[in-house]
Amino acid sequence: MAQPPIRIPLSQLARGQRATIECSALDFLPNEHRCLLEAMGMGEQCEVRVCRPGTPCIVQIDRTRLGLPHGIADQIMVTPIEPASP
Amino acid sequence: MIPRIALIGNPNTGKSTLFNRLCGLRSKTANFPGSTVEHQVGRCITKSGQEMDLIDLPGIYSLMLEMPESKLCADCLDGRLGDGRPDAALLVLDANNLSRNLQFAASALRRGIPTVIAINMVDLALRRGLVIDERAASQALGVPVVAVSARSGQGIDRLIEQLTMTSTSDATHTRNLPLPNTEPGSTTSAIWAAEVFSAIAAQPKNMNDDRMTIHDRLDAAFTHPLLGIVFFLLMMSLLFASIYWLAQFPMDAVDGIFGWLGSGVESIMPAGTLRDLMVNGIVGGVSATVIFLPQILLLFFLLALLEDSGYLARAAFAVDRTMRRFGLPGQAFMPLLSSHACALPGIMATRLIPNHRDRLATILVAPFMSCSARVPVYALLTGVLFEGRPLAAGIAFTGCYVLGAIVALATAALLRKTILRGPSTPMMLELPDYRVPSIRNALAIAIDRGMLFLKNAGSVILSIAIVMWWLSAYPKSPPSPESVAMEIRAVEVAPTDSNAAEILRSQAARLDERNQQSGSFAGQIGAFCQPVFAPIGLDRQLTVAVLTSFLAREVFTTTVFVLAGAGSDADGEDQGTLATVRTATRDDGLPLFTMATSASLLVFFVLAMQCLPTLVVVARETGSWRWPLLQFSYMTVIAYVAALFAYLLMS
Numbered sequence: 001m002a003q004p005p006i007r008i009p010l011s012q013l014a015r016g017q018r019a020t021i022e023c024s025a026l027d028f029l030p031n032e033h034r035c036l037l038e039a040m041g042m043g044e045q046c047e048v049r050v051c052r053p054g055t056p057c058i059v060q061i062d063r064t065r066l067g068l069p070h071g072i073a074d075q076i077m078v079t080p081i082e083p084a085s086p
Numbered sequence: 087m088i089p090r091i092a093l094i095g096n097p098n099t100g101k102s103t104l105f106n107r108l109c110g111l112r113s114k115t116a117n118f119p120g121s122t123v124e125h126q127v128g129r130c131i132t133k134s135g136q137e138m139d140l141i142d143l144p145g146i147y148s149l150m151l152e153m154p155e156s157k158l159c160a161d162c163l164d165g166r167l168g169d170g171r172p173d174a175a176l177l178v179l180d181a182n183n184l185s186r187n188l189q190f191a192a193s194a195l196r197r198g199i200p201t202v203i204a205i206n207m208v209d210l211a212l213r214r215g216l217v218i219d220e221r222a223a224s225q226a227l228g229v230p231v232v233a234v235s236a237r238s239g240q241g242i243d244r245l246i247e248q249l250t251m252t253s254t255s256d257a258t259h260t261r262n263l264p265l266p267n268t269e270p271g272s273t274t275s276a277i278w279a280a281e282v283f284s285a286i287a288a289q290p291k292n293m294n295d296d297r298m299t300i301h302d303r304l305d306a307a308f309t310h311p312l313l314g315i316v317f318f319l320l321m322m323s324l325l326f327a328s329i330y331w332l333a334q335f336p337m338d339a340v341d342g343i344f345g346w347l348g349s350g351v352e353s354i355m356p357a358g359t360l361r362d363l364m365v366n367g368i369v370g371g372v373s374a375t376v377i378f379l380p381q382i383l384l385l386f387f388l389l390a391l392l393e394d395s396g397y398l399a400r401a402a403f404a405v406d407r408t409m410r411r412f413g414l415p416g417q418a419f420m421p422l423l424s425s426h427a428c429a430l431p432g433i434m435a436t437r438l439i440p441n442h443r444d445r446l447a448t449i450l451v452a453p454f455m456s457c458s459a460r461v462p463v464y465a466l467l468t469g470v471l472f473e474g475r476p477l478a479a480g481i482a483f484t485g486c487y488v489l490g491a492i493v494a495l496a497t498a499a500l501l502r503k504t505i506l507r508g509p510s511t512p513m514m515l516e517l518p519d520y521r522v523p524s525i526r527n528a529l530a531i532a533i534d535r536g537m538l539f540l541k542n543a544g545s546v547i548l549s550i551a552i553v554m555w556w557l558s559a560y561p562k563s564p565p566s567p568e569s570v571a572m573e574i575r576a577v578e579v580a581p582t583d584s585n586a587a588e589i590l591r592s593q594a595a596r597l598d599e600r601n602q603q604s605g606s607f608a609g610q611i612g613a614f615c616q617p618v619f620a621p622i623g624l625d626r627q628l629t630v631a632v633l634t635s636f637l638a639r640e641v642f643t644t645t646v647f648v649l650a651g652a653g654s655d656a657d658g659e660d661q662g663t664l665a666t667v668r669t670a671t672r673d674d675g676l677p678l679f680t681m682a683t684s685a686s687l688l689v690f691f692v693l694a695m696q697c698l699p700t701l702v703v704v705a706r707e708t709g710s711w712r713w714p715l716l717q718f719s720y721m722t723v724i725a726y727v728a729a730l731f732a733y734l735l736m737s
Contacts, residue, residue: 015302032152033514038271039147040516041186045273051302056403058305058517063183065301065517067309067403072512 008080011057011073013050019078021046028075037076040066048078088129089253090139090169092162092199095178096190097145098518100206102126104178104236105142106530108246114537125158126534132246138253141172149193150269154442163197174200174253176245181211181218181233182519184287188279189270191227196265200255201229202248209235210519216287223286231286237524304520305400314404321392321401322423329384329427336380344373359559367555372548378428378699381458382539385424385431387532394523398438399515406513412495413502415439415513418448422494425455426487429700433707434535441511447501449707450717453700454494456487459639460691466643467688470668470679486692493693493724539703554608554637563605569594603630622690622729623683623737625672632690639696686733694725 005022013019023044026034041061042048051065052058057073059066068076095101109128126142143162144155158167165171177194179187184205195201205218223231230248234241266278308314348369355361392398398420406416417439425432432452439445456464464486472479502510565573576590603609604626612630619629628646635642670678695701695718704714 033512035151035269035271036147036153036514039151039190039269040514041183041271043271043273043276045276052306052309055311055407056309056513058309062185064186065305067399067513067515067517069406069512069514072514 005079007077009074010048010059010076010078011053011070013053013078013080015050015053017080018047018049019080021048021076022079025077028077029072033072040064042066047081088137088139089173090141091174091176091249091253092172093140093142093176093178094159094163094194095145096147096180096187098516099145099178099180099187100236101145101178102142103524103527104204104206104234105140106527107236107239107242109140114534130246130249132250136250138249140176148190148270163194163199171199174202174249176249177201177203179203179205181205181208181216182214184283185276185279186270188282189275192265192275192278193269195227195229196267200252202245202252203227203229203231204245205231205233206236208233209238209240219286219288226282226285301520305517308397308400309403311407314400318401318404321397322420325388325392328388329381333380333384337377340377340380341373344369344376362559363552363555366559367552368548370555376540378430379536379540381428382431382434383532383536385427385435386535387528389435390528390531391523391525394521394527396518396520399517402513402515410510412499413510414448414498415441415444415510417513418444421448422452422455425452425457428457428459429453429455429697430539430703433700433703434539436707443502443506443508444510446708446713447498447506449704450501450713451494451498453695453697453717453721454490454497454693456490456692459697460486462643463639463691464688466646467684467691471681471684471688473668482688486688489689489692554634557611558603558606558608558634560607561605563598563601565598566601569597569601572597608634621733622686622726623680623733624687625678627672627678628683628687632696635696637698639691642691682733682736685736686729689732690725690729693721693728695721
């Protein structure tokens with residue numbers, strides 16, 4: 001039986017690491033922040049790459065770069081898809 | 087009837103650059119009735135002479151977000167803003183970020199307004215190997231699509247052609263096309279956008295990702311907690327040094343022009359009330375405002391360059407952590423810093439702050455920052471306080487700046503915990519690509535801001551300047567017996583000693599001016615208000631000087647010199663003038679400036695809202711006189727209490 005994918009907060013990803021935003025990944029956020037992030041491109045099934053961990057946490061989605069405070073990145077649950085590059 | 091076209095799109099799509107390209111300088115900033123969210127309105131004139139009015143709406147991510155900008159755009163497209171629905175929409179998409187932009191396009195197209203889509207920055211996309219097929223895009227989206235580069239002008243003529251055709255026809259092109267019935271970010275919307283993207287764009291597999299690495303490094307440096315702040319301070323020092331140094335030449339020129347204008351009016355008009363009104367009321371009042379224009383133009387020009395380069399968004403993150411401790415966002419730092427040059431552009435620059443409460447808090451504390459108009463006052467009072475001790479005077483001078491900044495931050499923290507209480511919006515920002523900023527665009531922004539400043543501040547200030555002139559010019563006081571005696575003596579000595587006669591005449595004129603000051607309505611108000619200022623050590627003369635400086639702080643020094651009998655043309659730097667002020671006396675013969683009075687006045691000027699133009703601009707920016715009145719009352723009380731404390735300490 002396949003193990004369910006591991007989900008961790010976006011803030012825990014290392015520089016260069018990629019992850020997928022799965023369904024309900026933004027559910028811990030207040031509605032207004034969730035809607036804004038979705039409209040900014042952080043929708044379901046999108047792939048994010050961490051450009052800079054910490055505060056601000058800078059992630060890249062497609063060609064868009066978003067800067068997020070650590071508190072917000074901490075509440076976004078993502079599924080890592082590859083280990084961080086050395 | 088000139089067709090109206092609404093420009094909509096995501097932020098950072100080059101929408102405003104396209105607007106400026108289409109309208110040139112034929113644009114102005116406006117507000118929809120009942121809204122404080124601004125937009126630009128401009129006129130585009132085609133080669134055949136046809137005219138179109140373009141409405142540049144704020145950049146938004148969705149029409150459904152609970153944000154004022156989103157609601158405004160939705161209301162505009164749905165015709166709920168008084169002028170009815172626009173005749174057409176110009177939807178601007180970024181060629182380099184099509185997937186997300188297409189999702190927004192779907193929600194805008196669902197509104198059913200005749201639309202033209204401009205896919206902007208195609209030149210940059212082409213460099214990355216991304217080719218847009220206009221025809222396929224038009225078929226997939228059901229509306230005319232034009233690939234353009236607003237910066238280089240590529241495709242602009244074809245875009246104008248399409249806009250002309252679409253805005254004058256009644257066709258709604260999207261009626262038979264399947265569009266996702268969800269907002270940007272949903273899975274359905276993302277799948278639809280991916281399908282459209284693959285149909286309209288040819289993208290090589292191996293995208294050039296090397297630039298990403300450079301971006302990563304720059305981002306890491308510019309947003310680093312320590313390095314980022316060092317970069318930011320360096321950048322801001324350069325910015326303000328440029329404003330201080332570059333603005334002084336046009337400011338001198340403006341001053342010279344108004345001086346020349348005043349002299350011209352004086353020479354062609356007969357002496358009397360009307361000439362006095364023209365020279366001292368109208369020309370003087372207008373010049374007191376227009377003199378700040380070069381600083382405003384320069385600040386907004388340089389800020390537009392910085393914003394366009396992509397740096398400003400990173401800088402906001404660098405200072406966000408520190409500013410949050412005082413309840414302000416990172417974006418507040420720059421307006422507060424620019425308030426050190428002048429509070430007016432600083433307050434206008436708060437438009438970069440998206441959250442209403444954050445913006446209001448920044449506007450309310452910005453005047454605490456020591457602006458350049460306070461410098462002559464600081465120079466005079468620290469010079470009087472620390473005569474012959476330049477080091478101590480320098481430290482006191484710096485202390486004024488520090489005191490203002492500390493009280494500003496403490497006030498911001500207080501406001502965010504009391505009347506502006508509420509959740510602070512975390513800063514979630516899109517970081518635009520780094521690029522060479524457009525000078526054309528920066529010029530258009532600076533000119534627009536300058537015109538707005540002149541129009542809104544100038545008209546009100548002019549009226550009040552006339553009132554202030556009248557208060558200080560009436561009732562007319564007759565020459566005093568002393569001055570008459572001096573005039574007679576001057577006539578007597580003139581044949582033998584013309585220099586002595588000139589000195590006597592000038593002393594008589596100053597005496598008359600002093601009499602006029604105290605006998606005028608402003609002087610009477612000063613005498614009436616003096617008991618209020620007595621606890622902080624001010625006599626009638628200094629009370630008049632403080633009251634008249636409400637129009638503009640620097641007026642204080644001029645008034646003091648006139649009252650002290652030093653001549654109204656003194657600039658505060660002349661040693662002889664300073665000596666005269668130091669030895670000036672009150673009506674009762676006691677020294678006008680004691681240590682305690684000087685310290686109390688200095689503290690008062692650091693903290694008081696002695697600037698009418700600032701109040702006018704605050705009213706304009708907040709959309710109400712409630713906030714400037716609160717700001718004036720709060721700052722005056724704080725200044726008075728602190729001045730009282732300083733006076734008691736030094737007495």
